[in-house]
Amino acid sequence: MNGSIEQELIQLINNGDYESAIQLVETHDHLISSPTPGEASIMTTLLILIGETDECIKYGEFHIKNMVHVDLFYNLAYAYEISGNRILALKNYQCAKLVCMESVAREEINEKILQLRYYDVHEEELHLIKQYLAEEKLYIKEQLLNPNIDVNSSEYITIEKPDALKKMDEETKLKILYAPIEIANHMSQYLDYFRKKEYEVFGINYYPSYLGYTCDLSIDISKLNDQDRETYLLLNAIDLISDYDVFHFIFNRTLMPQSTDVIPLRKLGKRVFMHNLGSEIRIPEIARTHHKYWSYAEDYLASLNGDQILHNIKSYSTWIDNCIVNDFEMRSYVESYYKQIHMLGLPIDTEKYSYKPQVHHDPIRIVHAPTNRSVKGSAYFEKAIENLQKKYAIDYHRIEKTDHDEAMKQYGNADIVLDELIIGTYGSLTMECLAMGRCVATFINPSFQTPHNEMIPVLNVTVDTVEAQLEKLILSFDLRSELSKLGRQYVERNNTLSIIGDQLLKTYKSI
Known part of the structure; x- marks a missing residue:
């Protein structure tokens, strides 16, 4: 029909x-x-x-x-x-x-x-641009198809780079690509920031998840057969490498399965960054030296292949000079390998995360949203909640396998949000909840200072202290109200999308 x-x-x-x-x-x-x-x-x-x-x-x-x-x-x-x-x-x-x-x-x-x-370029110059880019794509294709050979670009690119392209490289707004995976809503926020400033930016996600993060184009390449996937990724890599100036890669992945695209990117002088966020670089041997609480998540550490992780870091840092990290834990794993480490705060669009003051709820509402129960210390949080429920009226919910927008609604209606007890740093969940005025209980390792050297206003708890500290927060509405106000103020001083976006733009222009 x-x-x-x-x-x-x-x-x-x-x-x-x-x-x-x-x-x-x-x-x-x-x-x-x-x-x-x-x-x-x-x-x-x-x-x-x-x-x-x-x-x-x-x-x-x-x-x-x-x-x-x-x-x-x-x-x-x-x-x-x-x-x-x-x-x-x-x-x-x-x-x-x-x-x-x-x-x-x-x-x-x-x-x-x-x-x-190139709407403002005259016809003759546009013709030269098209010719140059067509030849550049021939080189990119040949290099991608022959990653073990040092393909001579001059055999394919026979004309000098047109003045209009040189001018764009030096004077006008950079064209920026985010790829190939969206983690913790970073890509979406960067796209919003740069588009408001009239930059040509694009975000592509080849590995969409149940969290439902949005970006410009989400294609689940796992659903393609091997031949179609290989063809699709190759065609897109050729075009994208030619189209953009800045490549902001995420989570130790690039445009091609074996990351062979880093070769033409480097040889063409593109500005390339690897943004590391978590388990893809967490080397167990180094993690264990940070503090004693990693011993409570040995099953998680045992699931990580430290040798492979180290191999990946060394491999990427051979071709990519610049690494972006959001905290000092992440920095500890990569600082010995990349030429330049860029510390970047977590971006929060405060227009989308509206502030809600604390109110009295009976029972008090507590939520926990573990992406990995072991590394978040969920068992220790929930043991503390179980004990406290014997004395107080507590409405507790664990949020799992829920898309990001729905999860945000549940966080916004909570009094207390439990983040993690093992890692010792905070992530996007903590920042989103602080922006909304929620009280966050999480473990902050004192040796991992924030990028801006200011103490974050959370209830700092450990496996040893979580029950006693949570009890204080449950009993004191004044403490919850104070943390609520301080949390929003902290985000507005340090982590708004405008602040972090400006830092990121300076980082792109610094190389």
Whole structure:
């Protein structure tokens, strides 16, 4: 049935009978509320043709969250282009290109991107840019296909880099790529920050999770067969390496499965950063030297392959000079290998995390959201809660396998949030909860000072003290209120998206 509606819409539009097409839409509610990807694409085409550009953008943005379709991305890009929003047009044309596997159509989309990106360059210079980039892509492809050979780029790139490209490298806004995985909502926030400043940025996530973090394009490559995955990643790597100036990689992964893309990136002089966040660099032998509480998570440490982790760090630091970390625990694992370590605070968009003062709840509400129960010390938190429930009315919930937005709602309704008892540093969960005015109980190792040398206003608990400290917090509404206010103030002084974004931009420009 839906297929026949789709075909009927196409026929009416091709015949220029937009009025009948609108009438057909009005008699089929699902075309508005729950269209197929093909129907959504046709709907955006119709809205553009009848001059409803704003409605096209509204409709397209609503449905693109739940579907991946070349034509829908393309139509949304075109709607942004004719409405004068060049940055969002470029984003959606890029999405269309990266999901298109048909070579002619992909090149046509690339042509649109180049025209929009270099809109202020005269025709002769644009021709040189296209020639240079085409030759550059030939080199990138050859190097990616032959990672064990030192491919001579001059055999493929035969013309000098055009002045317009040199000028963009030196004077204009850098083009920035975030890839290939979204962890702890970092990518999404950086994209928001730089787009507000009119930077051309793009985020691609090849490993989406149940947390449901948003970025520009999420493609679960594990669902592709081996041959399709290899082809898809190669085509995208060639285009992305050529398209961007700054490459912000996350969690010890890059654009290719064996990270062979680091070779052409380095040889082309791109600005490359590896952003490390946790278990991908946590070397058990070093972790055990930090404090005694790692002995309470030996099962977790035993699950980590220290030799492989160290091999990966050495391998990446051979080709990538710059590493970004968010705390001193992370720094301890990589500082002996990378040429430059950049300390960066955790970003919090305070406009999205609104402050809610503490109120009296009976029973008191306590939540804990472990991504890994062992490394978060969940058993010790829950033993303390079990004992305290014998004396006090406590509504306790463990939040697991829940998408990020829903989890945030539950944190926002809690009085106390339990983070972790083993690692000794704080992460995005703590910062998000402080921004919302929640009291956070977590273990902070005194030797791991914050990047800005200011004590974070949390209830500092250990495996040894967690029950007694939590009891104090349960009994004292004044203490909870004070920590609530101090937490929000701390975030506003140190971790707003504007503050961290400015730091990150300086980092990109520093190399």
